[in-house]
Amino acid sequence: MAVQTGLGEPRGPWFVSPELDPDGRARREAEAAARDGAARRWRGRLLTAFAVIVLSTVSGATAGGWVASRGGAPGETAASAAPVPAELVTAAERTVPGVVSVLAGGAGTGGAGTGGGATGSGFAIDDQQHIITNDHILAKGGGGSVTVELPDGRRYTAEVVGREPSSDLAVLRVPPSAGLSPLPLAKPGTTRVGEPVLAVGSPLGLAGTVTAGIVSAVDRQVRLGQNRHTAVQTDASINPGNSGGPLVNARGEVVGVNTAIATIDGNGSIGIGFAIPIEQVQQTADTIIGKGG
Incomplete structure (x- = not known):
C-alpha cells in the first residue's frame, strides 16, 4: 500500500x-x-x-x-x-523579478551541497529588501551562512532578521543594492477555491520556474513537521526547492508561501501542495521585522 x-x-x-x-x-x-x-x-x-x-x-x-x-x-x-489567460502571463512577468533562490549552509547552485546545506526560494516583501522564506530551509542548512541568488545571477550574503519555526517562516535581508521589487500581498480573506494561481520558485535548482493550477482548498488543516497549520491547498506543481516561494493569484498578489507537498512513496509532486496563508505570513513577518529591524 x-x-x-x-x-x-x-x-x-x-x-x-x-x-x-x-x-x-x-x-x-x-x-x-x-x-x-x-x-x-x-x-x-x-x-x-x-x-x-x-x-x-x-x-x-x-x-x-x-x-x-x-x-x-x-x-x-x-x-x-x-488560450493561455493573459492575466496569468502578466502575473508571471510581474512576479519572477521579485523571487530569489535561497542557499543555506553548504548548498550551492549545482547540488544539495555539503555540510547539511539546503536550497529553497524566497521573495521580497517590502522596499527595505526583506525576504520571506521557509524556516525549514535554514534549519536544514545547519545554522550556516545564507546566500540569496537574484534572478539575474547576482549573489548576496543575507542577514537572518528572524525565524519562527512554529509557523515555518523566516525573514532575511539583503543590501539595498540588490534592488529587489517587492511583491504585492493579497488582502486577507480574499483567496477563493477554484481561482487560478501560480507557484514561482526554484524547484530542483531551476530558478524562475513558474507552474499553474488552482486553489484546491482553503483552511486545510495539515501537519507540517511537529506543528499543525491551516494551509492553502493547490494543485499547482510544487517540488523540492519551491519551498519559501510565493503562490500568487491572477492579479500577481501573493496568497501564500509554498511550504510542503504530499507525496506517495516519496515520488515528488502528485498535485497536492500546501502554502502558508498570506494572513499568517503577514502577521509573522511584521512581528519578526518589528523585533529584528
Whole structure:
C-alpha cells in the first residue's frame, strides 16, 4: 500500500537529467531501440493509415460543413482552443523579478551541497529588501551562512532578521543594492477555491520556474513537521526547492508561501501542495521585522 509522506528534500532523487530517459539509459540508446521497434511495426500501421484517411475524409467534410454554416472557417476553433489567460502571463512577468533562490549552509547552485546545506526560494516583501522564506530551509542548512541568488545571477550574503519555526517562516535581508521589487500581498480573506494561481520558485535548482493550477482548498488543516497549520491547498506543481516561494493569484498578489507537498512513496509532486496563508505570513513577518529591524 502506498505510504503518504510529507515535505520532500530540497532536491529529490526523482529528478532525471535531460540527457537520460526515465530508466536511466542514455537517450541516444533509447532512440535507437525505438527505431528498431518502429521498423517491425510499419506494415500494421500502413493498413491502419488507409482506414484513418477514409474516415477522416468523411468526418472532415461533415465537420467543415457544420463550421461553415456557423460562419467560421475549418480549423479556427482548434487554433483558438484553450488560450493561455493573459492575466496569468502578466502575473508571471510581474512576479519572477521579485523571487530569489535561497542557499543555506553548504548548498550551492549545482547540488544539495555539503555540510547539511539546503536550497529553497524566497521573495521580497517590502522596499527595505526583506525576504520571506521557509524556516525549514535554514534549519536544514545547519545554522550556516545564507546566500540569496537574484534572478539575474547576482549573489548576496543575507542577514537572518528572524525565524519562527512554529509557523515555518523566516525573514532575511539583503543590501539595498540588490534592488529587489517587492511583491504585492493579497488582502486577507480574499483567496477563493477554484481561482487560478501560480507557484514561482526554484524547484530542483531551476530558478524562475513558474507552474499553474488552482486553489484546491482553503483552511486545510495539515501537519507540517511537529506543528499543525491551516494551509492553502493547490494543485499547482510544487517540488523540492519551491519551498519559501510565493503562490500568487491572477492579479500577481501573493496568497501564500509554498511550504510542503504530499507525496506517495516519496515520488515528488502528485498535485497536492500546501502554502502558508498570506494572513499568517503577514502577521509573522511584521512581528519578526518589528523585533529584528
